[in-house]
Amino acid sequence: MSGARPAPLRDGDFPVLVPITTRWADNDAFSHINNVAYYSFFDTAVNMWLVENGILDIASSPLVGLVVETGCRYRRPLAYPMTVRIGLRVARLGTSSVRYDVAAFDTAEEAAAEGNFTHVYVDRASGRPASIPEDWREKFRRIAVPATPS
Template sequence: MTADADRSLTRDHFDQVTRVTTRWSDNDMYGHLNNAVYYELFDSAINAWLITLGEAEPMGSSTLGVVAESGCRFFRELEYPRPLDVAVRVERLGRSSITYALGLFDAEASEIAALGRWVHVYIDRESRSAVPIPPVVRELLEQAVAAR
């Protein structure tokens, strides 16, 4: 997508939207959300979605989804105290990896404030070698993609 197309994304372009609330400690010395907070919100939204979709026990699973790549394009500032919407969609399902797009929105505004990219690679907990995406995860995410 182009920068202009990225800025035109709405919540409707995503598979899942989660409402969160900012915290006092999320602000930096400039009075807006610290950049690291965006990544915390992205990570939490993806994992909450996977857990609510039915990925049984991520802490006890024999496979782990680890972050292999991440990035963020910032379009407008966000600050405390604000409710935010964190939106997630599957961009690509590979053999052992999933690429997500993440939108961050002020809950009271329609325009996107930030667009994230997140790549999970599934690995074996013991050997740390790449493994296929667990069938339950693949099935659930394929259903989300098909429902668009």
């Protein structure tokens, strides 16, 4: 095992970039954005995209996405005040789940942080996993990572 770190993702790798303004409270005692804030940025960006694309109606959607997994690799610190651009793309589209690739960018093309975020869609009333409707699937496919040949 070489231990080599993969090259950073670039903003051009993402079909969606959601701007998020950092807040004073995002910084920690070390004068950079605390790790927990990145998860909030990722969650906000995913849900903004879902709302804007008619997939999520916060109050009444019959299906809701529950977060079942997240992860983040930090490459360099960011700090308040700034606008962070959150890159978003679909890495995997399952029957009832969506795995997103996410990344945080400042003014540089290379990501300051990279992560993943997985939703499992469930029926709001029963809480049981449910198939993602075809019209939603089409919207997810529009921002999906191209499949790699086998």
